[in-house]
Amino acid sequence: MELTINQKKHTLTVDGATPLLWVIRDQIGLTGTKFGCGAGMCGACTVHLDGQPIRSCLTPVSACTGKQITTIEGLSEKGDHPLQKAWVQVDVPQCGYCQSGQIMSAAALLKQTPKPTDEDITNAMSGNICRCGTYGRIRRAIHIAAGTDKAAAKAE
Amino acid sequence: MNNSQLASIAPSSERRQFLKTTAVASTGLAIGLYLPSLQAKTQKKAAAAQGRAGVEFEPNAWVRIFPDNSIRLIVHKHDSGTGVHTALGSILAEELEVRLAQVEVVPPSHPFFQAYIHPSWKVFSTGGSTSVMLEYEPLRKAGAGARMLLVQAAANQWKVPVSSCLAQNAQVIHKPTGRKLSYGSLAESASRLPAPTEIPLKNPDQFELIGKPSRKLHVQSKVMGKHQYSIDVKLPDMLVAVIAHSPVINARVKSIDDKAALAVPGVRQVIKVPAAPKDLLGGNQEGVAVLADNYWAAKLGRDALKVQWQDEEAFASFNSNEVGAIQKAYLASDKAELVPTIQSGNAADALKNGSKVLQAEYFMPYKQQLPLEPECVVVHLVDGKMHFWAGLQVPSNALTAAQHVAGLTENDIVLHDLTGGGSFGAREARHWLIEGAYLAKAVGRPVKLMYSREDEMRQLYSHAASYSKLEGAVDADGKLTAIKMRAVCPASPEMWEPGYFDRKDKMDYSTTESITAWDYAYKAPNMDIGWVRHETGVPTGWYRSVSFIPNVFATESFMDELAHAAGKDELEFRKAAMVDRPRHVATLELAAKKAGWGKPLPANRALGIATNQGYTSYIAFVVEVEKQDQTIAVKRITCVADVGLAVQPTGVEEQLYGGIMWGLGHALHDKLDIENGKVVQSNFTDYTVMRMSDMPEVDITILQGDKNKPGGVGELSSPGIAPAIANAIFKLTGKRQRSTPLSMTA
Numbered sequence: 001m002e003l004t005i006n007q008k009k010h011t012l013t014v015d016g017a018t019p020l021l022w023v024i025r026d027q028i029g030l031t032g033t034k035f036g037c038g039a040g041m042c043g044a045c046t047v048h049l050d051g052q053p054i055r056s057c058l059t060p061v062s063a064c065t066g067k068q069i070t071t072i073e074g075l076s077e078k079g080d081h082p083l084q085k086a087w088v089q090v091d092v093p094q095c096g097y098c099q100s101g102q103i104m105s106a107a108a109l110l111k112q113t114p115k116p117t118d119e120d121i122t123n124a125m126s127g128n129i130c131r132c133g134t135y136g137r138i139r140r141a142i143h144i145a146a147g148t149d150k151a152a153a154k155a156e
Numbered sequence: 157m158n159n160s161q162l163a164s165i166a167p168s169s170e171r172r173q174f175l176k177t178t179a180v181a182s183t184g185l186a187i188g189l190y191l192p193s194l195q196a197k198t199q200k201k202a203a204a205a206q207g208r209a210g211v212e213f214e215p216n217a218w219v220r221i222f223p224d225n226s227i228r229l230i231v232h233k234h235d236s237g238t239g240v241h242t243a244l245g246s247i248l249a250e251e252l253e254v255r256l257a258q259v260e261v262v263p264p265s266h267p268f269f270q271a272y273i274h275p276s277w278k279v280f281s282t283g284g285s286t287s288v289m290l291e292y293e294p295l296r297k298a299g300a301g302a303r304m305l306l307v308q309a310a311a312n313q314w315k316v317p318v319s320s321c322l323a324q325n326a327q328v329i330h331k332p333t334g335r336k337l338s339y340g341s342l343a344e345s346a347s348r349l350p351a352p353t354e355i356p357l358k359n360p361d362q363f364e365l366i367g368k369p370s371r372k373l374h375v376q377s378k379v380m381g382k383h384q385y386s387i388d389v390k391l392p393d394m395l396v397a398v399i400a401h402s403p404v405i406n407a408r409v410k411s412i413d414d415k416a417a418l419a420v421p422g423v424r425q426v427i428k429v430p431a432a433p434k435d436l437l438g439g440n441q442e443g444v445a446v447l448a449d450n451y452w453a454a455k456l457g458r459d460a461l462k463v464q465w466q467d468e469e470a471f472a473s474f475n476s477n478e479v480g481a482i483q484k485a486y487l488a489s490d491k492a493e494l495v496p497t498i499q500s501g502n503a504a505d506a507l508k509n510g511s512k513v514l515q516a517e518y519f520m521p522y523k524q525q526l527p528l529e530p531e532c533v534v535v536h537l538v539d540g541k542m543h544f545w546a547g548l549q550v551p552s553n554a555l556t557a558a559q560h561v562a563g564l565t566e567n568d569i570v571l572h573d574l575t576g577g578g579s580f581g582a583r584e585a586r587h588w589l590i591e592g593a594y595l596a597k598a599v600g601r602p603v604k605l606m607y608s609r610e611d612e613m614r615q616l617y618s619h620a621a622s623y624s625k626l627e628g629a630v631d632a633d634g635k636l637t638a639i640k641m642r643a644v645c646p647a648s649p650e651m652w653e654p655g656y657f658d659r660k661d662k663m664d665y666s667t668t669e670s671i672t673a674w675d676y677a678y679k680a681p682n683m684d685i686g687w688v689r690h691e692t693g694v695p696t697g698w699y700r701s702v703s704f705i706p707n708v709f710a711t712e713s714f715m716d717e718l719a720h721a722a723g724k725d726e727l728e729f730r731k732a733a734m735v736d737r738p739r740h741v742a743t744l745e746l747a748a749k750k751a752g753w754g755k756p757l758p759a760n761r762a763l764g765i766a767t768n769q770g771y772t773s774y775i776a777f778v779v780e781v782e783k784q785d786q787t788i789a790v791k792r793i794t795c796v797a798d799v800g801l802a803v804q805p806t807g808v809e810e811q812l813y814g815g816i817m818w819g820l821g822h823a824l825h826d827k828l829d830i831e832n833g834k835v836v837q838s839n840f841t842d843y844t845v846m847r848m849s850d851m852p853e854v855d856i857t858i859l860q861g862d863k864n865k866p867g868g869v870g871e872l873s874s875p876g877i878a879p880a881i882a883n884a885i886f887k888l889t890g891k892r893q894r895s896t897p898l899s900m901t902a
Contacts, residue, residue, distance in 0.1 A: 136854060
């Protein structure tokens with residue numbers, strides 16, 4: 001089958017029932033998308049399918065043919081997407097393991113809602129678990145990237 | 157002999173041996189290394205082998221300066237999100253006078269070098285909120301000592317007094333003339349200087365890194381998905397393994413039918429993994445491994461695997477919901493043996509004669525660490541050496557695994573420490589390392605052992621359930637006169653500090669946190685506090701904040717109950733019982749002030765307070781709860797923490813916030829159930845963890861009450877949350893809750 005990932009076409013031999021997550025990680029070799037639960041509950045595996053955030057651990061690869069798959073690696077060439085820059089500015093990641101999924105969920109939010117409220121952010125981001133507890137900084141980083149940050153932008 | 161006389165070169169491992177035998181353990185300064193001939197001989201060959209011309213400057217266990225100007229700072233602690241690499245790297249860089257952007261912070265290539273040993277535990281490990289606290293002084297000395305030699309080398313070269321030279325940004329500058337020499341150009345000459353005997357440290361007023369807000373290392377790679385974790389390691393010829401464990405604790409394999417499993421495309425082998433012997437503490441349970449080309453194939457193979465288990469009678473009838481009652485009954489029996497921690501006056505009498513006497517019992521359930529990256533290790537036994545790639549929080553555990561499985565010693569193991577995707581105690585366990593090592597030896601190829609979330613949920617080295625019984629008395633003036641406490645729970649894992657329980661006093665420092673003479677917050681004329689060890693036989697493990705959690709829940713809930721019984725404000729009652737604790741009182745008072753303690757609130761809101769000392773730091777919380785219809789919500793948490801010195805203030809704030817989230821988890825969600833010996837929960841579907849939507853407003857203030865001594869932070873902020881919430885709920889509803897998770901129904 002043929003998959004388009006980060007605007008690049010890949011021809012693969014794979015059982016269509018295989019979750020997209022494992023195809024991305026093990027066959028294509030893009031390991032930025034992470035495995036946290038395999039049950040669609042933690043969001044570590046979040047990628048975009050035609051711009052929509054999906055849990056790739058539960059999405060069979062057969063459902064992804066003919067669509068645009070975007071992983072964290074494809075969000076920007078140089079790691080300078082406004083969200084990535086805001087994440088760095090706010091020093092968001094602790095262990096960092098959940099952050100690919102967090103950023104992908106946030107990117108989908110901002111595409112849909114360029115000026116999100118706190119409630120918009122909570123609704124969009126609460127599917128992504130962070131065990132280190134970076135939620136406060138994630139919220140602040142999203143506001144900074146969206147230009148909706150109320151506090152004076154101070155380098156912490 | 158001079159440097160030009162190069163005889164046969166001692167290989168790198170021999171040089172390491174030399175370092176080991178001559179290093180001064182407390183400072184890591186390899187004083188004996190300063191034999192010019194040996195140094196230059198070995199350095200030149202090693203440098204040439206690495207393609208680096210000239211001699212490397214290696215004054216101690218933490219600083220490496222190469223002639224090409226590259227600088228490596230060795231940090232011997234594992235980072236699982238705590239920011240310890242940045243904090244310890246900053247300490248070294250500060251004294252060495254380099255910027256973090258100029259260096260590479262790396263783990264040690266010889267992790268069992270004596271200088272890296274944990275100063276208290278005498279094993280090679282990271283944990284206990286001790287890294288910054290205990291390594292602050294030694295690492296300052298290491299950086300400063302290296303800097304001194306570089307400055308001396310420059311002064312020698314210029315033939316000027318040392319006092320006319322300044323070290324800055326990896327250069328030495330001759331102030332009067334402006335001449336500069338890079339550290340790299342000084343490496344060889346510095347390496348020939350004798351070790352300094354006295355090392356003056358930098359004046360803290362001149363700190364540029366320590367105590368300054370900054371970003372952590374590796375943030376850019378983490379936001380790009382480029383940062384590597386154990387799960388991302390891929391080696392040629394590698395097999396991926398998942399292990400089927402018995403649903404019932406400690407059961408044995410009776411029979412294996414692997415026909416269907418082996419028929420799954422990509423599955424290569426099915427191997428039984430024997431349980432570790434009972435005397436190997438922290439050992440793995442018996443299991444059956446499915447090895448395949450990749451994780452998904454292995455997982456499907458395990459799904460198709462049919463294993464019959466022989467249940468162990470003792471556990472097949474174990475129910476976690478009965479543990480509290482069992483612990484309570486045990487305490488009341490004559491089998492209970494008290495390990496006293498604080499004893500003064502005559503509590504028994506005082507409890508009979510108090511104006512008001514109270515008694516209360518507190519229960520907490522099992523809790524699971526659940527780091528977001530499930531445990532994962534890649535092991536490869538090749539050419540007599542066992543390589544481990546993992547979030548290796550405890551190198552000594554890898555050594556134990558290699559010894560147990562293959563009889564190897566520390567010279568035969570190579571560790572590749574990767575950032576852990578969270579630990580919270582999970583990566584301090586060793587069972588998964590033993591299993592990975594076993595499989596690597598069995599198949600003779602690299603093996604990546606992966607735990608699924610379900611495996612993570614039932615991996616059994618979880619936080620122990622606990623029972624605490626407290627009695628207290630106040631006098632007619634409402635002052636605390638007596639406090640009696642029994643903390644009942646299993647001993648902490650004796651996985652390190654060999655001989656832990658051989659001590660005569662049977663003291664367990666990890667189950668008596670916050671209730672010993674040095675960290676208990678309160679003083680009453682009559683105190684009878686201690687721990688009673690009770691074992692259920694179910695393996696338990698390390699968990700963020702360990703016994704601070706039940707001990708602070710019980711202590712801070714009970715202090716509140718006593719305050720109410722005494723008719724006193726909960727804040728004032730606590731302060732009246734704090735003696736000679738100025739930093740602690742200041743922390744508590746500021747939290748109360750910031751939260752508006754004492755100001756009138758609407759009827760559907762209330763404030764609760766809790767405070768404790770931990771890891772030589774102090775912390776206080778005021779929690780605001782609000783009743784909305786039939787639900788109670790946590791609206792706001794005010795936190796003040798005095799951490800001595802905040803080496804990396806940004807990192808400190810992040811750890812405090814994360815710990816607050818953990819405390820909320822204890823209060824609202826954390827409960828692992830074991831029924832008939834089987835762990836009930838399987839995934840985040842039935843074990844709820846904190847999400848963004850669960851977070852209240854959090855206000856954190858960091859105090860620095862002792863700028864010479866950083867206190868521990870990583871585990872400081874979780875224990876006080878649950879009692880503060882319970883105390884607030886009592887004020888709101890008049891109902892006292894004494895077990896977690898709390899009910900948030902009004």
